[in-house]
Amino acid sequence: xxxxxxxxxxxxxxxxxxxxxxxxxxxxxxxxxxxxxxxxxxxxxxxxxxxxxxxxxxxxxxxxxxxxxxxxxxxxxxxxxxxxxxxxxxxxxxxxxxxxxxxxxxxxxxxxxxxxxxxxxxxxxxxxxxxxxxxxxxxxxxxxxxxxxxxxxxxxxxxxxxxxxxxxxxxxxxxxxxxxxxxxxxxxxxxxxxxxxxxxxxxxxxxxxxxxxxxxxxxxxxxxxxxxxxxxxxxxxxxxxxxxxxxxxxxxxxxxxxxxxxxxxxxxxxxxxx
Numbered sequence: 001x002x003x004x005x006x007x008x009x010x011x012x013x014x015x016x017x018x019x020x021x022x023x024x025x026x027x028x029x030x031x032x033x034x035x036x037x038x039x040x041x042x043x044x045x046x047x048x049x050x051x052x053x054x055x056x057x058x059x060x061x062x063x064x065x066x067x068x069x070x071x072x073x074x075x076x077x078x079x080x081x082x083x084x085x086x087x088x089x090x091x092x093x094x095x096x097x098x099x100x101x102x103x104x105x106x107x108x109x110x111x112x113x114x115x116x117x118x119x120x121x122x123x124x125x126x127x128x129x130x131x132x133x134x135x136x137x138x139x140x141x142x143x144x145x146x147x148x149x150x151x152x153x154x155x156x157x158x159x160x161x162x163x164x165x166x167x168x169x170x171x172x173x174x175x176x177x178x179x180x181x182x183x184x185x186x187x188x189x190x191x192x193x194x195x196x197x198x199x200x201x202x203x204x205x206x207x208x209x210x211x212x213x214x215x216x217x218x219x220x221x222x223x224x225x226x227x228x229x230x231x232x233x234x235x236x237x238x239x240x241x242x243x244x245x246x247x248x249x250x251x252x253x254x255x256x257x258x259x260x261x262x263x264x265x266x267x268x269x270x271x272x273x274x
Contacts, residue, residue: 112137
């Protein structure tokens with residue numbers, strides 16, 4: 001369940017960057033990042049008060065990260081991932097405190113989601129000795145789901161072949177600035193996911209929308225797009241809206257509780273399938 005993508009990015013840059021100035025700045029960023037991370041991990045609920053704390057902590061850390069010296073040509077101007085992963089880690093700190101994820105013992109974090117299933121073998125006469133079932137996986141940053149253990153046996157073979165796969169219930173992507181390309185790209189990914197997992201919900205959470213955004217999202221397979229600052233890139237910067245964040249969390253909770261209630265209703269009725 002641990003998925004500190006921004007922290008990982010800082011570590012990766014520290015390990016690979018040879019420039020003395022950038023290393024000094026990365027050490028400075030590391031100190032502030034650790035404070036931000038520790039403060040968020042101390043919060044264990046999504047009450048309105050705690051959500052406001054998370055928003056304030058992110059705002060302060062974001063302001064630090066976006067200071068001019070870190071965005072100059074000779075520092076981290078071209079390191080988009082350094083800045084973008086801070087936002088995705090903020091969303092992680094928000095989702096992590098949804099109680100139903102713990103109640104239902106769900107996975108939350110990065111995951112490889114199977115998008116294609118195929119059967120392959122090398123030689124027909126050796127089928128009993130081979131693994132036949134293969135998945136093609138897609139790495140996804142933010143997944144709520146359940147790990148499945150798959151076990152199968154080829155006829156005439158005594159031993160079973162075992163493998164694991166992730167069953168996605170919710171997938172989400174983050175973008176600091178939402179533009180046409182991001183939505184169209186994610187929409188194609190969502191179509192592939194929903195062809196195998198039709199009940200999986202998909203979301204985009206962004207800070208702002210690009211001022212020339214033109215994509216018609218009403219006919220997309222994306223279940224929710226949330227603009228936390230309620231603005232385009234040409235508007236004066238606003239604070240993250242607690243109301244929009246709560247609407248996003250409510251959508252997730254409703255979906256997860258509905259899944260659980262549907263099963264309980266069927267059990268009480270005494271018929272799981274007919």
